[in-house]
Amino acid sequence: MEMFLVVLIVALAAGWLFWKIRRGVRHPVCGGCGGCTGRGGSAKGSQTIAAAG
Amino acid sequence: METALMPAEDANPGSPTLALTGNPNSGKTTLFNALTGARQHVGNYPGVTVETKEGVCNHNGRQVRVVDLPGTYSLTAYSMEEVVTRDFLIRRRPDVVVDVVDASNLERNLYLTVQLMEMGVPLVLCLNMVDAARKRGIEVDAERLSARLGAEVIPTVARTGKGKEALLDAALRKAREGAGGPPLVISYGNDIDEAIAAMEALISSRAFLAGSGPARWIALKYLEEDGRILAEGDAADPALSASLKEEVRKVSVHLARTLDTEPEALISDQRYGFIHALLREGVVRREHDQNRLYVSDRIDRFLTHRLFGPLVMLAVVMALYRFMFTYSARPVAWMEGIFSWLGRLASAHLPDGVLRSLVISGLIDGVGGVMSFVPLILLMFFGIAILEDSGYLARVAYMLDRVFRIFGLHGNSVISYIVAGGIAGGCAVPGVLAARTLRSPRERLATLLTAPFMNCGAKLPVFALLIAAFFAEHREEVMFTITLIAWTGALLAARLFRSTVIRGPATPFVMELPPYRVPTLRGLLIHTWERTWQYIKKAGTVILAIAIILWAMMTFPALSDSQVGRFESERAEILASATTEKKAELEAVDRAQAEAGLRNSLAGRIGVALERVTRWAGFDWRTNVALLGGFAAKEVVVSTLGTAYSLGEVNPEQGGGLAERLAANPGWNRVVAWSMIVFTIFYAPCFVAVVCIAREAGSWKWGAFSVLFNTAVAFGLAVAVYQVGTLLGAG
Numbered sequence: 040m041e042m043f044l045v046v047l048i049v050a051l052a053a054g055w056l057f058w059k060i061r062r063g064v065r066h067p068v069c070g071g072c073g074g075c076t077g078r079g080g081s082a083k084g085s086q087t088i089a090a091a092g
Numbered sequence: 093m094e095t096a097l098m099p100a101e102d103a104n105p106g107s108p109t110l111a112l113t114g115n116p117n118s119g120k121t122t123l124f125n126a127l128t129g130a131r132q133h134v135g136n137y138p139g140v141t142v143e144t145k146e147g148v149c150n151h152n153g154r155q156v157r158v159v160d161l162p163g164t165y166s167l168t169a170y171s172m173e174e175v176v177t178r179d180f181l182i183r184r185r186p187d188v189v190v191d192v193v194d195a196s197n198l199e200r201n202l203y204l205t206v207q208l209m210e211m212g213v214p215l216v217l218c219l220n221m222v223d224a225a226r227k228r229g230i231e232v233d234a235e236r237l238s239a240r241l242g243a244e245v246i247p248t249v250a251r252t253g254k255g256k257e258a259l260l261d262a263a264l265r266k267a268r269e270g271a272g273g274p275p276l277v278i279s280y281g282n283d284i285d286e287a288i289a290a291m292e293a294l295i296s297s298r299a300f301l302a303g304s305g306p307a308r309w310i311a312l313k314y315l316e317e318d319g320r321i322l323a324e325g326d327a328a329d330p331a332l333s334a335s336l337k338e339e340v341r342k343v344s345v346h347l348a349r350t351l352d353t354e355p356e357a358l359i360s361d362q363r364y365g366f367i368h369a370l371l372r373e374g375v376v377r378r379e380h381d382q383n384r385l386y387v388s389d390r391i392d393r394f395l396t397h398r399l400f401g402p403l404v405m406l407a408v409v410m411a412l413y414r415f416m417f418t419y420s421a422r423p424v425a426w427m428e429g430i431f432s433w434l435g436r437l438a439s440a441h442l443p444d445g446v447l448r449s450l451v452i453s454g455l456i457d458g459v460g461g462v463m464s465f466v467p468l469i470l471l472m473f474f475g476i477a478i479l480e481d482s483g484y485l486a487r488v489a490y491m492l493d494r495v496f497r498i499f500g501l502h503g504n505s506v507i508s509y510i511v512a513g514g515i516a517g518g519c520a521v522p523g524v525l526a527a528r529t530l531r532s533p534r535e536r537l538a539t540l541l542t543a544p545f546m547n548c549g550a551k552l553p554v555f556a557l558l559i560a561a562f563f564a565e566h567r568e569e570v571m572f573t574i575t576l577i578a579w580t581g582a583l584l585a586a587r588l589f590r591s592t593v594i595r596g597p598a599t600p601f602v603m604e605l606p607p608y609r610v611p612t613l614r615g616l617l618i619h620t621w622e623r624t625w626q627y628i629k630k631a632g633t634v635i636l637a638i639a640i641i642l643w644a645m646m647t648f649p650a651l652s653d654s655q656v657g658r659f660e661s662e663r664a665e666i667l668a669s670a671t672t673e674k675k676a677e678l679e680a681v682d683r684a685q686a687e688a689g690l691r692n693s694l695a696g697r698i699g700v701a702l703e704r705v706t707r708w709a710g711f712d713w714r715t716n717v718a719l720l721g722g723f724a725a726k727e728v729v730v731s732t733l734g735t736a737y738s739l740g741e742v743n744p745e746q747g748g749g750l751a752e753r754l755a756a757n758p759g760w761n762r763v764v765a766w767s768m769i770v771f772t773i774f775y776a777p778c779f780v781a782v783v784c785i786a787r788e789a790g791s792w793k794w795g796a797f798s799v800l801f802n803t804a805v806a807f808g809l810a811v812a813v814y815q816v817g818t819l820l821g822a823g
Contacts, residue, residue, distance in 0.1 A: 041447045052636070056634070
């Protein structure tokens with residue numbers, strides 16, 4: 040049970056980070072609002088840029 | 093790259109169109125009459141011309157159509173004159189625009205010039221009434237003004253016709269070029285620049301109102317709430333227009349809260365700041381008006397003085413660091429106390445096992461290490477907010493501009509460097525994006541590649557940790573030295589790039605000098621909190637996720653049963669023996685087992701493999717793992733060291749702060765600390781910054797270059813520091 044919980048937490052962290060990195064590569068400037076490609080997406084992501092680095 | 097307004101395709105190639113613009117009463121109509129021989133009514137009061145008038149003149153056997161546009165102060169559609177002038181420039185696209193300015197009132201007259209240049213029209217400046225200006229003791233250096241403005245400037249006296257031949261020569265030369273230069277880009281301060289960048293991206297991506305002007309200019313008109321452009325935008329693409337208005341609303345609310353102003357007022361301030369700076373350094377000499385200096389000018393005479401200015405600047409930076417370290421020491425200790433208490437709490441309530449290890453070594457010691465520096469970061473941001481909101485940061489940029497030219501960079505590069513962490517605490521990503529304001533692609537690339545050398549807010553905890561551990565007696569002096577090392581390295585690298593891979597000429601530049609303001613407490617608090625919150629949010633999201641993954645990499649694979657069995661049998665032997673030092677011996681076995689476990693893990697194996705090379709710089713395998721984690725985000729260096737030294741401890745929840753652990757570790761000393769500081773300053777930018785560099789430079793090649801070049805330079809310098817330091821016995 041303990042091991043399952045640890046694996047779950049690590050998998051969730053890795054999955055979320057993978058999604059974040061993929062979004063960062065696609066939208067490095069807007070972070071996901073679509074402003075840099077015009078394709079649209081999540082408006083929330085525009086804040087990512089200020090937090091990065 | 094912005095496109096300038098091109099002449100209309102239906103323009104008659106044999107008879108170029110010359111449009112006269114200028115402020116009311118600048119002598120446009122007089123010049124029109126001088127050029128065309130017409131007898132239009134001229135009055136010595138503003139606003140004589142309310143409609144366009146056309147005439148023809150012959151110059152060197154060539155026919156030129158001359159159009160006299162109504163006098164205006166700006167190009168925002170407030171009055172009929174402005175609408176008529178702007179519509180003519182946009183719809184009819186003359187081959188050349190001659191902007192007539194009154195030499196006696198240059199500062200006011202150039203406001204329109206700046207707007208014309210932002211539109212990217214092909215421009216020649218007619219410096220009119222130079223005789224009247226001279227009588228008033230005002231001498232304008234046309235050549236210097238031309239060089240700084242990037243447009244030809246021809247002195248004239250329209251009343252007598254003096255200079256009109258030279259003006260027509262210059263105008264026809266410009267008309268032959270076929271287009272204006274790239275539109276002028278003025279920085280309107282962080283808040284507005286960010287909004288413009290976002291809006292520009294939207295406008296460009298959909299070719300929104302493409303026929304009306306460059307994307308940046310359209311964005312500016314939205315920020316100025318220009319009625320006509322808004323109406324045109326609503327008709328052309330209502331959804332996009334609404335998105336742009338939303339951006340404007342957001343920045344307006346932000347500016348109202350922080351600076352108690354609105355975008356339009358700030359834009360106007362910055363334009364005047366630009367003009368003000370343009371006219372410095374001998375462009376305008378006044379014989380009689382020395383006492384009419386503004387308050388900002390009086391302050392600037394001292395603060396931007398060639399000798400005192402840089403001294404004041406260095407003193408301000410030093411004072412900022414002293415302020416940051418002095419007042420953050422106690423709150424940082426409180427924060428460490430809170431995380432230490434959390435560790436003990438988790439230890440008391442969680443059973444021994446991997447989950448407890450994850451919570452204590454991964455989360456609390458990892459993320460806690462980063463979060464402990466929140467008070468320090470907060471004070472740093474508060475200090476920077478004071479410098480920024482008061483207008484002093486613009487003066488710092490102005491003074492550094494002279495230095496930057498020596499190293500092949502552009503004045504706007506200063507803004508990039510400062511945003512990226514020139515005074516420690518910025519961020520490389522907006523720093524890289526700020527390089528967009530540079531017109532020359534070569535200067536832009538040199539800036540993109542060197543701005544990440546600045547000390548961003550993420551590197552700050554690494555420095556603060558090492559300073560607390562090894563240089564507690566000289567905190568601000570060491571931080572100041574770190575800043576100087578970063579600047580020197582960045583500038584030398586820029587010089588190297590500009591002399592080799594990105595060689596090319598320098599472009600003229602004028603730095604904006606907005607008037608000084610007394611910062612409002614509310615504005616300072618909002619700016620400070622916004623940035624600090626981003627730091628906290630990042631520690632609680634990205635850093636947390638990376639800390640969990642790195643903990644897993646530092647924990648698995650675990651020791652095999654036979655390896656664990658060996659330690660168990662050692663313990664059994666100690667317990668069975670008659671020795672009196674049982675406790676100490678058992679602790680030594682526990683420590684050896686913890687270290688063996690860490691070395692056996694995936695991250696440990698990578699760290700150990702790298703140790704063969706990195707030991708030249710004094711880095712052990714734990715440091716290697718931390719620095720590798722720093723590729724993701726620099727804060728991870730601190731969180732990973734926290735986890736690595738926690739996992740290596742027998743009772744991680746009972747250990748002191750990370751700084752104390754490092755100071756007590758025999759593998760660390762002052763030379764290793766300096767080596768690590770130098771490596772941290774220069775090595776590869778974080779992942780997000782690399783993506784931005786690649787995108788902004790237009791090629792992943794440059795992203796890869798920044799990773800490889802920076803890491804190679806950082807390692808070479810770290811090895812030099814460690815080897816020389818060790819030889820001198822400085823450890």
